[in-house]
Amino acid sequence: MKKILIVSLVASALLTGCTGGQKTASTLTESGLNPENFNTEVNGAQTQLFVLKNKNNMEVCVTNFGGRIVSVMVPDRDGVLRDVVLGFDSIQDYVKYPSDFGASIGRYANRINQGKFTLDGIEYQLPRNNYGHCLHGGPKGFQYVVYTGTQISDQELKLTYQAKDMEEGFPGNLACTVTMKLTDDNAIDLNYEAETDKPTIINMTNHSYFNLDGNPAQNNADYLLTVNADSYTPVDSTFMTTGEIVPVEGTPMDFRKPTAIGLQIDQNFEQLRNGHGIDHNWVLNTQGDINQICASLKSPKTGIKLDVYTDEPGIQVYCGNFLDGTLSGKKEIQYNFRASVCLETQKYPDTPNKPEWPSCVLRPGEKYTSHTIFRFSTDK
Structure with missing residues (x-):
């Protein structure tokens, strides 16, 4: 993979996510994203944009904010590259407009009835953020955390997150990893792994909104x-x-x-x-x-x-x-x-x-x- 597309900013811009200044086409991704718009901080953690490309010129852009797939450029039947997922142009918009667009969801994808479950005789109460139920790990689920991103190669990205015991009400310190690989047969290969120090529940997924x-x-x-x-x-x-x-x-x-x-x-x-x-x-x-x-x-x-x-x-x-x-x-x-x-x-x-x-x-x-x-x- 090309080196991580991060444009250096002055310290003040790092804190504010400054996007000012005229940009040339060469600084943009194939999907038209400006990496500077993803180079900022959320809750004191650094966010970035990572770019994966394969030999067919397919491009996948990912931000470590929420482990989100931001854009996916694939060829149509005429060879024209099209962006086939929904998302935003900047971290500021992801923060301003809460959504699940492209996110690596956790600790538990989908709904838990009334936000309650019992494990080994202990009842746990989770946030109730959707029609009285807990949806996608609660209002501060993994889609709103900053994963640590490591670019393994031109075609592979590793995202890690350490969820604390009782974070959003879930038991156990949880070490989780999402590995995204763009293959040469135009596939996004997603592998999730996690380990815990206490009995817990887990159900991770990717929440990309596909518009083909x-x-x-x-x-x-x-x-x-x-x-x-x-x-x-x-x-x-x-x-x-x-x-x-x-x-x-x-x-x-x-x-x-x-x-x-x-x-x-x-x-x-x-x-x-x-x-x-x-x-x-x-x-x-x-x-x-x-x-x-x-x-x-x-x-x-x-x-x-x-x-x-x-x-x-x-x-x-x-x-x-x-x-x-x-x-x-x-x-x-x-x-x-x-x-x-x-x-x-x-x-x-x-x-x-x-x-x-x-x-x-x-x-x-x-x-x-x-x-x-x-x-x-x-x-x-």
């Missing part, structure tokens, strides 16, 4: 979605899983064959009403086999296809139902309703309170691992 048109002003209705799953976990009106696992057969939740999202998402179906559209966990048929595709997303307009692989048992598909056009991201493009799709590989939601589901418990002496691959290609 490279135009977030447009919605995802035409995207073809495939989910390799015969069943899913329904939710109530607060987005909390009911504990059931039900078949997709005969419902709008059936994406076992490539299906346009727009054909399904607005049907008169209780689960779509409860989720304000698609915002559900699917129970994958892949059974932890990283070599099987668990989900795919394709834009007929650009020909860009995203295949997802994981060793996790579930995947949360979220279709940007809460984007409403009031937020503008990179290049001041307005992020309109359903302008993206999130594909969050995971343990099932509220697993700590559903012992019959795959466990999320991590104990001292054990190592948590999770592996996900986002592979991009195009049709011809």
